[in-house]
Amino acid sequence: MNAEEIATDDSVVTDMADAVPATTGQDRGFVAEDIVFDASDLSVYYGDFRAVRDVNMLIQRKEITALIGPSGCGKSTVLRSFNRMNDLIPTARVEGNLLYRGVDLYDPRVDPVEVRRRIGMVFQKPNPFPKSIYDNVAYGPRVAGRKKGLDDVVESSLKKAALWDEVKDRLQESAIGMSGGQQQRLSIARAIASDPEVLLMDEPCSALDPIATARIEELMAELKDEYTILIVTHNMQQAARVSDRTAFFSVEVDETSDRRTGLLVEYTTTEKLFSNPDDERTENYITGRFG
Amino acid sequence: MADISISNSSTAAVGSLSVEALAGPQKRARKEALIRSVFLLASLVSILISVLIVVSLVRESWTFMTQVDWSVTWGQNGWRPRRGLYDMPTLLVASLIVTVIAMLVAGPLGLGAAIYLSEYASKKTRSFFKPILEVLAGVPSVVLGFFALFFISPQVIERIGRNGWLVIGAVIIIAYLAVIAGWTRNLVRREAGTELATQIKRVLTLTALVATALILIWWVNSVAGSGDPASADFFSVKRSGQLAAAAVGVGILTIPLVASVSEDALASVPQELRSASAGLGARKLTTTVQVVLPAAVSGIVAAFIIGISRALGETMVVFMAGGAADEATFTSSPFEGSLTMTAGMASLATGTDNVVGEGLTFQSLYFVGFVLFLLTLFLNIAAGRFVNRVRERY
Numbered sequence: 001m002n003a004e005e006i007a008t009d010d011s012v013v014t015d016m017a018d019a020v021p022a023t024t025g026q027d028r029g030f031v032a033e034d035i036v037f038d039a040s041d042l043s044v045y046y047g048d049f050r051a052v053r054d055v056n057m058l059i060q061r062k063e064i065t066a067l068i069g070p071s072g073c074g075k076s077t078v079l080r081s082f083n084r085m086n087d088l089i090p091t092a093r094v095e096g097n098l099l100y101r102g103v104d105l106y107d108p109r110v111d112p113v114e115v116r117r118r119i120g121m122v123f124q125k126p127n128p129f130p131k132s133i134y135d136n137v138a139y140g141p142r143v144a145g146r147k148k149g150l151d152d153v154v155e156s157s158l159k160k161a162a163l164w165d166e167v168k169d170r171l172q173e174s175a176i177g178m179s180g181g182q183q184q185r186l187s188i189a190r191a192i193a194s195d196p197e198v199l200l201m202d203e204p205c206s207a208l209d210p211i212a213t214a215r216i217e218e219l220m221a222e223l224k225d226e227y228t229i230l231i232v233t234h235n236m237q238q239a240a241r242v243s244d245r246t247a248f249f250s251v252e253v254d255e256t257s258d259r260r261t262g263l264l265v266e267y268t269t270t271e272k273l274f275s276n277p278d279d280e281r282t283e284n285y286i287t288g289r290f291g
Numbered sequence: 292m293a294d295i296s297i298s299n300s301s302t303a304a305v306g307s308l309s310v311e312a313l314a315g316p317q318k319r320a321r322k323e324a325l326i327r328s329v330f331l332l333a334s335l336v337s338i339l340i341s342v343l344i345v346v347s348l349v350r351e352s353w354t355f356m357t358q359v360d361w362s363v364t365w366g367q368n369g370w371r372p373r374r375g376l377y378d379m380p381t382l383l384v385a386s387l388i389v390t391v392i393a394m395l396v397a398g399p400l401g402l403g404a405a406i407y408l409s410e411y412a413s414k415k416t417r418s419f420f421k422p423i424l425e426v427l428a429g430v431p432s433v434v435l436g437f438f439a440l441f442f443i444s445p446q447v448i449e450r451i452g453r454n455g456w457l458v459i460g461a462v463i464i465i466a467y468l469a470v471i472a473g474w475t476r477n478l479v480r481r482e483a484g485t486e487l488a489t490q491i492k493r494v495l496t497l498t499a500l501v502a503t504a505l506i507l508i509w510w511v512n513s514v515a516g517s518g519d520p521a522s523a524d525f526f527s528v529k530r531s532g533q534l535a536a537a538a539v540g541v542g543i544l545t546i547p548l549v550a551s552v553s554e555d556a557l558a559s560v561p562q563e564l565r566s567a568s569a570g571l572g573a574r575k576l577t578t579t580v581q582v583v584l585p586a587a588v589s590g591i592v593a594a595f596i597i598g599i600s601r602a603l604g605e606t607m608v609v610f611m612a613g614g615a616a617d618e619a620t621f622t623s624s625p626f627e628g629s630l631t632m633t634a635g636m637a638s639l640a641t642g643t644d645n646v647v648g649e650g651l652t653f654q655s656l657y658f659v660g661f662v663l664f665l666l667t668l669f670l671n672i673a674a675g676r677f678v679n680r681v682r683e684r685y
Contacts (some may be wrong), residue, residue, distance in 0.1 A: 088569055090413060117572030127563035130586050140571040143581070187567070194571055 034061040036198060036228045037082060041096035044077050044086060051077050052262040054096070057247060064220060064229045066239035066270065069249030070285070074262025075232045078249070079200050082230065083119035084112040117144055120191035124203040126183030128175035128190075133158075133167050136175045136186055140194030153193050160226075161189035162219050181212025188219065192227075199223065201231040205238065217242050236286060239270065246270045248282045348664060351657030359651055359658075370630055371618040372639060372652045381621040382659060385629040389538040389609055392625060393602035396542025398595060401549025405594075408550070409557035410579050428547035436611030439540030440532045444612060448536045448626065468502070532612035535625035540608040549598040556590020557583060596674035600667050606633040632663050 037059035044052045052074030059065050067075040077086065084105060086092040098105045105115060117140070128136050137154045146153075154171070158164040163185045167178075175186055184204060191199055201220075205213040220229060220242050233239050239246050247267040251260045266279045277283045359377065367378035404424065408417055475491055560583050568578040584591065614628020617638040622629050630638065636656045 083570070085566065085570060088566065113572050113574055116570055121570035123563060123566060123570070125563055127561070127567045129564060129567070129582055139568070139573075139581070143568075143571060143573040143577050190567075190571065 030058050030060050035059070036061050036101060038099040039078075039097070040099075042078070042081065042098055043095045044074065044081050045091075045093045045095065046089065047091040049259060050261050052249075055264045057264065057267055059228065059230065060245070061228050062224060062226070063244040064224055064231060064242055066243035066246045067230065067232045067249060068234070068236055068239045068246060068285075069262070069265075070251060071234070072260050072262065073249035073251045075247075075249045076202050077262070079202055079230055079232045080121075082198070082200055083116050083121055085116070085121060087112050117194055118196055119198040119200060120194055120196035122184070122187050122191050122199060122201045122204045125207050126180055126187055128178070128183050128186055130174065130176055132172045133175045133178075133186065134171040137189050137193045139190060144194065157189040157193040158186075160192050160223065161185045162215065162222075163189055179212070181208050181215060184208060184212065184216060185219065188216075188223075192223075196227070198228045198230065201229065203232050203234060206234065213238070236274075240274050243270045246273045248273060248277075248279075248285060250281050250285070345664070348657055348661050351654045352661040355651055355654035355658040359655075367621075369618060369620040370635055372635075372655050373618065375651070377651075377655045377658075378621060379659075379662070381619055382630060382632045382635050383662075384621070384623055385534055385609075385613070385619070386603060386631040386633070388534050388623070388625050388629075389541055389605075389613075389631050390599055390602045392535055392538030393542035393545055393605075394595070394599060396539055397545035397549045397598050397602070400542075401546045401594070401598065402553050402591065404546070404550040405553035405557055406579060406584075409554050410575070410583065424547045424550055427543070428551070430544070432544055432605065432607040433611070435540045435544050436537075436608040438543075439536045439608055439612035443539050444532045444536035444614075447539065448533060532614040533626050533628050534609075534613055534622075534631075537609040537612040537614070537631075538602075538625065540612055541602050541605045544605060544608065545598045545601050548601055549594050552594035552597055553587075553591050556587040556594065559590065560586045592674065596670060600670060603663070603667065603670075604633060606637050610634040610637045632659050635659055 035058050037057065039055050039057045042052070042055040042057075043050055055078055067079060069075050080086045081094050081098065082100075082105075086094065094106055100115070100119070103110070120140075129139065131139075134154055137157050138150045141150060141153050155164065155168075158167060163182060166182065167186075175183065178186060184207070188199075188204075205216050208216065217238065220231070223229060231239075231243065245268065248265045249262050250265045251262055253260050266273060266277055266282045268278070273282060274286055277286065363375060364377045364379050366380070367376045369376060370378050370381040404420075408420060412420060472495070475495060564582050564586060565578055568582045573581065609631045610633070613630060613634050615630045615634070615638075619628065619630040619635070636659050639652065639656060
């Protein structure tokens, strides 16, 4: 499935039309011109080992898409292939197609550094640089060569990350002294400061307490107005609370080699996936019978 | 009350314990105490040895300091202990020259190697390079002394001394070429895939080939053609060493130390910081310079301080290749021979405890040792302070 085919289809199609039968009108469709990512038959390998196979997904602009599934199902691997972070692992390799606004992200002419400036990432563990709060936020714009107007960028990014009021008087202090929740919001501010179009979040709340988690979730709902967000989470309630669409990944084990390969089982609106999933495996997982 | 009586009866059913049952065997406690005192003794012995060294050092130095005529320790135009002239600036300046040049060699090379190993090398290359570094660390300093005296001195330093302007010119040309190369590389990146890029690449390759050929011709010509006895035969024996040759030798000895301590510091920087930086669109070099090096700065400063201490304390190489025997004339030129503090001490204390010379010659060596000790101590304290200050800023 690619963007052109969709465009001919009255510019609105049901998600994963070939895999999932269209449900009643509540099912939200894709708008062709707002498709940010188009993954078709995407597989990720580590050396000879295929970690994830045959992922077919469309990602809609200014929506939150959640990737859920049991450990080892490759949801993080898929997420990291969306801004070529897997390139940092020497043996990692991608097969299939991944279009970002119509451009093949794995075209040899594409510079992964340029990709990462447009597609920001927030990691599982808060990872501020051992620099001041200001320098942390200004890092992205600076590496992109920006020298003027950094004060404004820092202020607006911290405001968007709901952190400004807490830190405006200590911008020059080290970011290491902040609490975990603050550090994670700083990571979000830092990602926003590069003015990306997409934010990839890899289990952003797994190291945080429930109160800090709630704040990040609130923040994501606000950021949705401006950014397209993909979030990997092991917390099904979180996916249900924040996301518009959810993709459920699972693992299949090769009996002979005992190798585990992840695959996309079901991808639809969050509402449908959690209330009336089409696949039995999805149902087993969300009802707690598996995983 | 009723509850309590019930719980009482239930404890009685389990049976109450005596303290002895949980006290454990006496033998075990005695063994623990014994082991504890063995380790305590080991640490006390090493402390005691250190104290004894300092005491003996201070005692003989004290004799020297109280009895010497201080005018012979300053401005005597040379360290001639057998004749009662203990000119400290001669040794201090020589040590300074050796340490500075050694660190100019070991600093960039050691840190560069560490950055390569930690940030750029694949697992395979690392497993190939690290043992080589360790071999270099294991080279006995007397071997390096030979190398410094018979190769570095005549083939490298003599040439630099004779052709100083040529070398400076070469450095300027290389720097100039590097700037051009960097600029062209950016251009090529911007014009990637176009005809212009291919042309530039072709021109660059040609230039590099021509430059290499020219350098080779110059080298062969100056080795074979000049008629100078030192360069007529590649491994001919040079008349004498000089401080710079010894310093380069010391620098080579110090590279593995600086490299391995720096590499530990770089490797301890969490991987998450590198990912975060890459995720923000930073290139590898940016990540290394902006994130990894600052995060590892305390360890790198420590590596340099340890390197300086090592260079300051290295004896055999400077003794062999430093270009002076048991006395030295004051010099501030790295192209002349002189004695460092360590070489000055070693050259008089050879084989027996009889140091030939008048009255205070023997004690003067202790005094030099004491000064060296104070310098190193000061260096370590200063380093500690500096490292803490840098760390606090984060």
